[in-house]
Amino acid sequence: MNIRHINEQVIYDAVYEAIKHITYHPDPAVEPLLRDALDNECDELRQDVLCSLINNIELSPDSSTPLCQDTGTLVVFAKIGNRCVIDGKPLETIINYALRMASSDLYLRASIVRDPLFNRTNTSDNSPSIVHTRIVEGSKIILKIAQKGGGAENMSNLRMMLPTCNRQDIIDFILETVVEAGAKACPPLVLGIGIGGNYEQCALLAKEALLSPIGTRSSNSDYAQLEQDILMQVNNTGVGAQGMGGNLTALDVHILHAPCHIASLPVAVNIQCHAHRHIELEI
Amino acid sequence: MIIHRIQLPLNDSDYYKLSIGDKVLLSGTVYTARDAAHKKLIALVEEGSLLPIDLSNNAIFYCGPSPTPSGKVCGAIGPTTSSRMDIYTIPLLELGLKVMIGKGERSIEVYRAIQEDKAVYLSCLGGVSALLSQSIVSCETFLWPELGAEAIHRLIVKDLPAYVAIV
Numbered sequence: 443m444n445i446r447h448i449n450e451q452v453i454y455d456a457v458y459e460a461i462k463h464i465t466y467h468p469d470p471a472v473e474p475l476l477r478d479a480l481d482n483e484c485d486e487l488r489q490d491v492l493c494s495l496i497n498n499i500e501l502s503p504d505s506s507t508p509l510c511q512d513t514g515t516l517v518v519f520a521k522i523g524n525r526c527v528i529d530g531k532p533l534e535t536i537i538n539y540a541l542r543m544a545s546s547d548l549y550l551r552a553s554i555v556r557d558p559l560f561n562r563t564n565t566s567d568n569s570p571s572i573v574h575t576r577i578v579e580g581s582k583i584i585l586k587i588a589q590k591g592g593g594a595e596n597m598s599n600l601r602m603m604l605p606t607c608n609r610q611d612i613i614d615f616i617l618e619t620v621v622e623a624g625a626k627a628c629p630p631l632v633l634g635i636g637i638g639g640n641y642e643q644c645a646l647l648a649k650e651a652l653l654s655p656i657g658t659r660s661s662n663s664d665y666a667q668l669e670q671d672i673l674m675q676v677n678n679t680g681v682g683a684q685g686m687g688g689n690l691t692a693l694d695v696h697i698l699h700a701p702c703h704i705a706s707l708p709v710a711v712n713i714q715c716h717a718h719r720h721i722e723l724e725i
Numbered sequence: 726m727i728i729h730r731i732q733l734p735l736n737d738s739d740y741y742k743l744s745i746g747d748k749v750l751l752s753g754t755v756y757t758a759r760d761a762a763h764k765k766l767i768a769l770v771e772e773g774s775l776l777p778i779d780l781s782n783n784a785i786f787y788c789g790p791s792p793t794p795s796g797k798v799c800g801a802i803g804p805t806t807s808s809r810m811d812i813y814t815i816p817l818l819e820l821g822l823k824v825m826i827g828k829g830e831r832s833i834e835v836y837r838a839i840q841e842d843k844a845v846y847l848s849c850l851g852g853v854s855a856l857l858s859q860s861i862v863s864c865e866t867f868l869w870p871e872l873g874a875e876a877i878h879r880l881i882v883k884d885l886p887a888y889v890a891i892v
Contacts, residue, residue, distance in 0.1 A: 486726040487746060487888070491850060494886070498853035507855040511791050511801035549800050551791035551874045562761070564873045593806045593828070593851065626806045626829035628851035684850055685829065686888075717852035 443525060446581040448725060450530025453583065456723050457540035460587050464719035465513060465548055466503040471656035472693060472718055473499045475630075479683070479690040488688045495683065495716060506548075510717040512591040513550045516541050516571035519650050523580035533583075534573045542567040553592065574646060586653040588720035594631065597623035600645055600710040612637065612709050613672055619711045620676050620692070625685025628715035631692045632656065633676070636710040637665075639700035644708035647698040652712050653720050654696040662699070669695045683716070693718070730884070734782040735823050735845065743845060743892045750884040751847075755784040755826065756867065759805055761875040763813040770816050777868055778877060781821030786849075787828075789874035790864055799864035799880070801854035804828040807846070811835045818842045826887055839891045847887035860885040 473496060480492040502509045518537055530536065544550065545568040554569065555562040599619040603611065616635065623631070636647030659666040673695045682688035693716065702708060726748055731739050733753030743749070756778060758766065769776055787807050791800035807827030814825070814835045823844050828851040831839070839846050849857070860882050868877040 487748070490726060490748065494850050494853055494856055498856040501855035501859070505855050505858070506794070507858050508791060508801040509854060510852040511789065511803045511854045512805070513791070513801075549792045549794040551789060551801065553789075553874065564875075566873065591852075596806065624830050625848065625851075626808060628828065684848075715852050 444581070446523070446526040447529050448526055448583065450528060450536050453528065453533065453536045453725060454540050456725055457537050457585065457587065458544050460585070460721045460723055461516065461541060461544040461589075462548060464587065464589055464721050465508045465550065466506070467719070468499060468509060468716070469632075469656045469718045469720060472716060475656070475690075475693050476716075479688075483688060485688065488683060488686050491684050491686050492690075508548070508550065509719065510591060510715070511551055512553060512593065513568070514553060514589040514591040515595075516568065517588045517590050517649065518571055518573045519586040519653060520573060520575045521578045521584040522575060523582045524577050525581040526583060533575065534571070537571050537573055538569040541571050542569050574650075583725040585723045585725070586650070586720065587723065588653055591628075591715055591717070594623075594627040594713040594715040597627040598648070598710070598712045600641070600648075600708065602641065603707040603709050605705060605707045607707055609668060613675055615709055616672055616711050617675060617679060619713070621679055621681060623713055624681060627713045628717070629681055629685065629692070630683050630690045630716045632714040632718045633672070633692055633695045634712040634714065635672070635695060635697045636708070636712070637697060637699040638702040639708060640702065640706065641708060643700055644710045645712070647700060648710035648712035651696040651698040652714050653722070656694040656718070658696070660697050665697045665699055669697050733784050733824065735784070740843060740845065740892075743889045745889050745892060747889045749847060749887050749889060751784075751826075751887060752883050752885070753784075753881070755786045755824075755880050755882055755885075757786050757788040757790060757878040757880060759787060759789050759875045760809055761872050762869060762877050763810050765869060767813045767816060770820070776820070780817055782823045783821075784824035784826065785817070785822060786826040786880065788826075790878055791854075791874065793864060799858055799861040802857045802861055802864075802880075803854045804849040804851055807831055814838070818844055831891060836891055845889060846891035848890040849885075849887040857885065
């Protein structure tokens with residue numbers, strides 16, 4: 443078996459550049475969707491809101507000011523090929539080193555505390571990141587990276603539903619979550635939905651679902667249709683961009699699903715704001 | 726949509742012009758405070774100490790700015806979720822707090838208290854830091870620097886955009 447050696451510097455450079463890019467650029471589909479909504483919006487206040495969101499996307503890279511002051515928790519889904527070896531430190535250490543340097547160089551806000559309850563002192567450098575690693579067939583490293591803000595994360599939800607629930611029950615749970623989130627999660631939102639697995643896998647599915655590019659659909663036709671139905675019903679809730687009403691509450695909905703126990707039907711809704719900052723790297 | 730240019734501190738004549746859904750462009754001084762600063766302020770109120778910041782007629786922005794890059798007047802600026810501050814808001818209104826700027830809905834109790842105390846809650850757009858940062862004239866750490874982004878910062882703003890949510 444041929445083993446591919448990857449130097450730690452290659453990974454460091456790629457992660458550093460990725461953080462820099464997403465600090466100033468949301469998912470490329472966000473701006474065109476906001477412009478479409480603006481073209482169809484008659485209300486002056488909502489037009490003003492949509493214009494502001496669009497202006498911010500244009501201003502951010504030009505002014506080197508982050509899209510949002512909350513550059514969040516750095517979340518990474520790593521797929522590591524079983525035929526590659528990293529020459530140097532472990533992957534998580536390299537990612538955290540790149541995160542610390544990028545936070546300092548780009549003047550990112552320090553948003554992470556050392557301990558959740560007893561010692562909420564700030565780590566001052568945005569580390570540690572949260573890294574989920576899977577070993578897969580191959581000789582590449584694929585990293586999906588996101589900056590996940592706290593406001594939208596706080597409004598996320600997981601429910602262990604009855605195994606006899608149907609698709610509309612699941613949609614109702616998602617609508618309830620979105621309406622409760624209101625303007626607090628900074629709509630228009632992107633929704634990552636996990637269905638199945640168990641308690642912790644369901645939450646991970648929801649998070650990873652968020653990292654699918656806007657506009658892509660599930661490869662399973664039933665779930666692809668469910669994504670579209672949820673998107674339509676979420677956009678009929680009337681929450682609207684920044685909670686100001688109208689029909690743009692969500693930009694997209696992505697579902698990942700997994701086998702589950704006969705007793706269970708876990709459903710997780712991970713909410714992302716309109717400043718949807720994520721990227722995929724192949725090394 | 727009616728747009729008001731408002732000079733802070735908010736005077737009575739401007740207060741009575743405001744209606745829900747109006748846009749305001751704020752100029753003057755605002756103090757930032759998030760969860761940790763609110764917790765410290767309320768601890769001082771509860772022990773009967775004098776607050777190190779005069780809230781009477783002043784404005785609080787629920788915001789934790791990012792560090793100021795060299796050559797700029799401020800870093801990225803934007804609102805955090807206001808409802809997390811709901812449990813601390815009524816005692817601060819009793820001390821004369823007049824203007825709150827943040828994002829999202831407030832509790833019904835806070836909604837009523839804001840109206841009764843003739844204060845105003847302004848909704849500011851979340852996730853538009855590059856846009857809002859253009860309205861900042863200066864940003865300095867005012868109190869509790871050990872809290873980092875959660876310290877109280879004193880901002881001078883010029884035409885900071887927001888929308889009247891509770892009045």
